[in-house]
Amino acid sequence: MEEKENPEEEKELKLEVEHYSSFEDIYKNITKEGSLGVLALGAVGLKLWRKKRAGLESEKNNENG
Amino acid sequence: MKMGKKTAKKVLLIGWDAADWKIINPLMDKGMMPALESMINDGVMGNIATLDPPLSPMLWTSISTGKHADQHGILGFTEPAPEGKGIRPVMITSRKVKAIWNMLSQSGFKTNVVGWWPSHPAEPINGISISNFYQRATVEYGKEWPIAPGGVHPKSKEEIFKELRVHPAELTEAHILPFVPGAAKIDQEKDKRLSSLAKIIADCSTIHAAGTYILENEEWDFTAIYYDAIDHFCHGFMRFHPPQMKGVPDEMFQLYKGVVQGGYIYHDMMLSRLLQLAGDDTTVILMSDHGFHSDHLRPAGIPKEPAGPAWEHRNYGIFCMKGPGIKKDERIYGATLLDVTPTLLTLFDLPIGKDMPGKPLVQAFEEIPGLEYVDSWEDVPGECGMHPSDMQRDPIAELAAMQQLVELGYIQKPDENVAKNIEQTVDESRFYLARVYMNKNEYANALPMLEDLYKRKGKEVRYAFRYAKCLAALEKIDDSNDVVQKIIGHETKEYPALFLLKGTLEFAKGNNEKALELLKKTESIDSKLPQLYQQIGFVYLRMRRPNDAENAFKKALENDPENEQVHYGLSSTMLRKKEYELAAEYALNAVGLLYHYPRAHLNLGIALAKLGMFDRAVEAFEVSLRMAPGLIAAHKYLSYIYLVKLQDKEKADLHIEEIKKLRANLKKVNA
Numbered sequence: 164m165e166e167k168e169n170p171e172e173e174k175e176l177k178l179e180v181e182h183y184s185s186f187e188d189i190y191k192n193i194t195k196e197g198s199l200g201v202l203a204l205g206a207v208g209l210k211l212w213r214k215k216r217a218g219l220e221s222e223k224n225n226e227n228g
Numbered sequence: 229m230k231m232g233k234k235t236a237k238k239v240l241l242i243g244w245d246a247a248d249w250k251i252i253n254p255l256m257d258k259g260m261m262p263a264l265e266s267m268i269n270d271g272v273m274g275n276i277a278t279l280d281p282p283l284s285p286m287l288w289t290s291i292s293t294g295k296h297a298d299q300h301g302i303l304g305f306t307e308p309a310p311e312g313k314g315i316r317p318v319m320i321t322s323r324k325v326k327a328i329w330n331m332l333s334q335s336g337f338k339t340n341v342v343g344w345w346p347s348h349p350a351e352p353i354n355g356i357s358i359s360n361f362y363q364r365a366t367v368e369y370g371k372e373w374p375i376a377p378g379g380v381h382p383k384s385k386e387e388i389f390k391e392l393r394v395h396p397a398e399l400t401e402a403h404i405l406p407f408v409p410g411a412a413k414i415d416q417e418k419d420k421r422l423s424s425l426a427k428i429i430a431d432c433s434t435i436h437a438a439g440t441y442i443l444e445n446e447e448w449d450f451t452a453i454y455y456d457a458i459d460h461f462c463h464g465f466m467r468f469h470p471p472q473m474k475g476v477p478d479e480m481f482q483l484y485k486g487v488v489q490g491g492y493i494y495h496d497m498m499l500s501r502l503l504q505l506a507g508d509d510t511t512v513i514l515m516s517d518h519g520f521h522s523d524h525l526r527p528a529g530i531p532k533e534p535a536g537p538a539w540e541h542r543n544y545g546i547f548c549m550k551g552p553g554i555k556k557d558e559r560i561y562g563a564t565l566l567d568v569t570p571t572l573l574t575l576f577d578l579p580i581g582k583d584m585p586g587k588p589l590v591q592a593f594e595e596i597p598g599l600e601y602v603d604s605w606e607d608v609p610g611e612c613g614m615h616p617s618d619m620q621r622d623p624i625a626e627l628a629a630m631q632q633l634v635e636l637g638y639i640q641k642p643d644e645n646v647a648k649n650i651e652q653t654v655d656e657s658r659f660y661l662a663r664v665y666m667n668k669n670e671y672a673n674a675l676p677m678l679e680d681l682y683k684r685k686g687k688e689v690r691y692a693f694r695y696a697k698c699l700a701a702l703e704k705i706d707d708s709n710d711v712v713q714k715i716i717g718h719e720t721k722e723y724p725a726l727f728l729l730k731g732t733l734e735f736a737k738g739n740n741e742k743a744l745e746l747l748k749k750t751e752s753i754d755s756k757l758p759q760l761y762q763q764i765g766f767v768y769l770r771m772r773r774p775n776d777a778e779n780a781f782k783k784a785l786e787n788d789p790e791n792e793q794v795h796y797g798l799s800s801t802m803l804r805k806k807e808y809e810l811a812a813e814y815a816l817n818a819v820g821l822l823y824h825y826p827r828a829h830l831n832l833g834i835a836l837a838k839l840g841m842f843d844r845a846v847e848a849f850e851v852s853l854r855m856a857p858g859l860i861a862a863h864k865y866l867s868y869i870y871l872v873k874l875q876d877k878e879k880a881d882l883h884i885e886e887i888k889k890l891r892a893n894l895k896k897v898n899a
Contacts, residue, residue, distance in 0.1 A: 203497035205440025
């Protein structure tokens with residue numbers, strides 16, 4: 164196998180651990196799309212994301228009439 | 229036998245399939261894997277040697293049982309389905325011996341296992357068992373997605389775990405873009421890689437959710453969680469990993485170059501949560517079953533054969549352990565997959581089976597623990613949570629799991645002809661079993677299987693090649709040569725590995741010049757072939773040309789610095805050059821990479837003896853003899869050291885007696 168030189172500088176990925184002081188804090192900051200940081204929190208993160216997503220969808224539905 | 233008293237408070241075993249220090253180290257240097265870095269600072273780390281064949285279901289079962297595959301019975305990715313109905317993914321019901329969670333269950337410990345490969349159907353252990361069929365999405369997103377029957381034990385917990393699964397279609401761009409920032413440019417009709425990526429992320433997030441739920445909400449003494457995603461990220465995207473490989477278009481490289489790195493970083497994020505939930509009083513082990521080539525050793529192509537992707541696997545995986553009583557910030561050497569179960573049993577103060585070929589990694593402990601043994605855990609009575617023989621099946625989940633194996637390239641798309649599929653599966657299992665025997669140096673056991681495969685399917689180069697190697701190992705050099713000659717005869721392609729083997733055979737016959745000629749021919753076809761320069765080095769060594777040998781071995785080392793045979797070759801070269809400190813250093817490198825290497829311990833002993841370090845030399849010789857009692861050279865050195873240097877005539881006489889016995893045996897064999 165041969166390799167080519169890669170002149171382009173490596174770009175860092177936008178993968179970050181979520182740092183929150185409490186689960187309320189996570190819930191407040193979580194977005195509808197979720198994030199890898201929230202999934203990395205495991206069961207708690209997954210449940211909070213789904214709860215927030217459902218809440219946001221329900222709000223939107225209410226707004227739409 | 230002690231039962232139920234433990235020194236470790238709790239143990240968490242985390243499996244990262246295919247994780248490799250070669251990728252992790254640069255990421256840690258950049259601060260991109262802080263959780264693993266903190267774990268290493270608080271504990272021990274090192275390489276862990278894999279087994280052959282390096283196929284994950286076989287390896288993870290060796291890890292969990294402490295036994296080779298001929299003992300545990302898991303022989304590949306697939307197996308014939310009951311009643312001759314075709315083939316199916318390998319099931320836990322084919323495992324013939326107890327796994328660590330069975331031993332711990334029957335010793336009264338609360339034990340959980342998540343996603344182990346294979347673990348379907350989930351075993352009825354004293355705790356929670358989540359099978360490797362649990363995470364696979366079998367239906368479209370939004371439709372009723374039932375748990376595969378046997379996916380969760382106990383059944384009463386099914387509803388909890390059902391809700392913890394992430395469907396690939398549930399993911400959003402927030403989950404995909406960190407891996408592939410240019411995802412929007414991809415025509416997903418033509419390029420299905422994003423869909424594969426989503427499956428990998430969803431599957432490992434599901435396993436992680438189940439694992440973290442257990443750690444947080446259930447009582448436990450031992451929990452094992454297996455993540456297969458790094459292996460899948462690597463098989464799918466390693467060819468796009470920097471530096472750019474020749475043949476990879478710029479556009480594809482730019483799109484996918486961050487996926488493998490992203491996979492590791494995501495695992496570090498998950499590890500951070502696991503360590504937080506485990507707490508400081510838990511012993512945590514993180515390990516992989518093999519490594520994965522990520523540099524110039526990446527193969528240019530994958531052979532189109534069953535288990536072909538395993539060519540990308542590297543011989544050394546990762547091992548690290550931290551917790552109460554474990555040394556801090558130290559490196560350990562010589563670990564193998566077979567050492568994990570004995571180490572876990574030691575952590576729980578339970579006896580090690582004498583039928584387990586591995587050893588507990590006592591070098592990792594601050595105080596050397598007392599070790600106890602039983603003949604075999606198979607004879608220890610009690611409810612261990614293994615399955616009864618009659619077991620339920622789930623054809624839909626089996627189909628989904630099969631599909632994933634096909635997508636990864638581990639198995640070919642099943643043929644419509646059922647009988648042909650079954651025959652192919654059985655042949656593959658027998659081929660893998662033969663390789664297991666060869667890996668154990670039990671060539672006589674491997675030979676009949678390879679002979680049968682060669683007679684029926686001799687045109688398949690991999691069967692013929694292993695058969696030739698096995699014959700050579702049994703010193704049937706002419707027969708081996710015939711097989712190689714036939715392959716060269718009917719193959720239109722010039723396989724450098726065949727010329728290498730032919731050169732090795734000439735070397736075995738003592739034809740050094742002819743061997744060198746063939747090896748030089750191999751070099752002209754493919755100078756990067758693994759084992760080429762090391763073989764040239766050994767030829768030069770026997771031709772008493774140590775400087776040429778040194779040059780050849782050093783070329784081999786440039787190609788792969790973690791090849792234990794090359795370090796061994798260099799230690800032999802340095803002994804020949806009377807450079808004993810270097811000889812000791814290279815021998816130590818060899819045993820550091822692969823502890824079970826009797827000839828390297830022998831070289832170490834010789835070098836230490838020449839340096840006048842007789843006590844340490846005796847230790848090295850004794851180790852070599854424990855591994856290979858027939859090493860006459862070790863007995864010779866020991867008899868001399870005991871008689872002349874240590875004035876212990878009694879011990880010297882014991883070794884002289886052994887030499888006489890071994891020589892008499894050799895005479896008999898030769899006669």
